Amino acid sequence: MTQSFSAAMEQFAPALPLAVGLSGGADSTALLLACARKWPGQVQAIHVHHGLQAAADDFERHCQDLCKCLQVPLTVQRVDARHAPGESPEDAARRARYKAFEAVVQAHPAPFAISSIALAQHADDQVETLLLALSRGAGVAGLAAMPARWERGGVFWHRPLLRVAGAHVRDWLRAQGQGWVEDPTNQDERFTRNRIRAQLLPALEAAFPSFRDTFARSAAHAAQASELLQEMAQQDLLQVGIPPQLAPLRALSRARQSNVLRHWLRVAHATTPTAAQLGELLDQLAACTTRGHRIHLKVGRGFVGRSGPQLDWYNPEVLV
Numbered sequence: 001m002t003q004s005f006s007a008a009m010e011q012f013a014p015a016l017p018l019a020v021g022l023s024g025g026a027d028s029t030a031l032l033l034a035c036a037r038k039w040p041g042q043v044q045a046i047h048v049h050h051g052l053q054a055a056a057d058d059f060e061r062h063c064q065d066l067c068k069c070l071q072v073p074l075t076v077q078r079v080d081a082r083h084a085p086g087e088s089p090e091d092a093a094r095r096a097r098y099k100a101f102e103a104v105v106q107a108h109p110a111p112f113a114i115s116s117i118a119l120a121q122h123a124d125d126q127v128e129t130l131l132l133a134l135s136r137g138a139g140v141a142g143l144a145a146m147p148a149r150w151e152r153g154g155v156f157w158h159r160p161l162l163r164v165a166g167a168h169v170r171d172w173l174r175a176q177g178q179g180w181v182e183d184p185t186n187q188d189e190r191f192t193r194n195r196i197r198a199q200l201l202p203a204l205e206a207a208f209p210s211f212r213d214t215f216a217r218s219a220a221h222a223a224q225a226s227e228l229l230q231e232m233a234q235q236d237l238l239q240v241g242i243p244p245q246l247a248p249l250r251a252l253s254r255a256r257q258s259n260v261l262r263h264w265l266r267v268a269h270a271t272t273p274t275a276a277q278l279g280e281l282l283d284q285l286a287a288c289t290t291r292g293h294r295i296h297l298k299v300g301r302g303f304v305g306r307s308g309p310q311l312d313w314y315n316p317e318v319l320v
């Protein structure tokens with residue numbers, strides 16, 4: 001169920017010391033303010049300066065002023081967030097941001113080590129993420145949307161506001177008399193996420209008033225299903241082997257073949273097949289009843305071919 005901002009903060013119990021990812025926007029400003037009050041002297045902030053828009057300096061100034069006023073140490077990390085061909089600017093910025101957070105963690109060895117990092121995504125962000133996943137035709141891993149907590153590199157990551165409606169975060173912040181910087185790109189409806197926020201969320205609010213709760217429940221079901229598929233893929237990959245042997249692969253159901261082949265391509269070759277490529281590969285597997293049956297298909301960034309009793313993957317660009 002959705003929560004009030006105060007209830008979410010009451011429940012939030014991270015390992016300390018804690019670093020808050022502070023963009024300077026309303027949500028992370030509210031999170032930092034609440035954390036600094038709850039754990040004085042145990043909280044610091046990290047601001048990533050993307051250098052992508054003219055407003056970046058305003059964000060940094062707000063972060064400097066806020067942290068000075070709260071007596072919270074601030075690390076500003078400058079990154080090059082230009083996007084590679086084929087990558088969205090938002091993905092590039094996110095990737096650069098996580099790298100920057102990890103660099104700050106590395107720069108704080110014991111006894112000043114950062115135990116946890118908190119990010120300020122809320123329930124509306126979760127709904128947007130789910131709708132974005134649906135709009136790309138994502139599978140259960142994408143429909144799981146954002147986890148509330150996870151561990152990586154010995155650091156605990158948290159999204160304590162994931163069940164708080166966005167409007168409640170802002171209401172709380174206004175009630176504290178604390179200002180923030182409005183990101184001018186948030187109004188730009190050329191970005192799909194902003195169109196979802198401006199057009200779809202009000203319509204969902206009117207049609208399904210509990211959409212934040214029910215969508216979050218669906219995302220949680222998808223997360224659980226995704227975990228099961230992952231476990232099954234690991235077990236099946238042990239059975240079929242790396243590279244996959246045709247006989248045990250063909251003994252699996254089509255759905256399990258699809259699951260294990262996707263997993264093999266990801267873990268062994270860091271590539272993802274399209275739905276059409278995987279469908280074609282499964283058709284070829286079903287038709288592969290004779291010794292001489294040839295399989296050779298474009299899959300992900302390379303090719304899958306039959307080589308005697310097994311499937312092999314290769315990328316001609318890497319071979320030359």
Ligand SMILES: Nc1ncnc2c1ncn2[C@@H]1O[C@H](COP(=O)(O)OP(=O)(O)OP(=O)(O)O)[C@@H](O)[C@H]1O
Nearest residue numbers: 021022023024025026027028046047048119120121
């Ligand atoms: N430049 C940044 N530096 C540090 N942390 C960031 C930065 N941008 C985003 N974050 C962290 O990641 C979370 C999600 O980012 P997102 O871009 O969705 O939020 P945002 O629109 O910048 O807004 P807000 O600060 O209001 O959360 C933020 O809430 C914040 O905790």
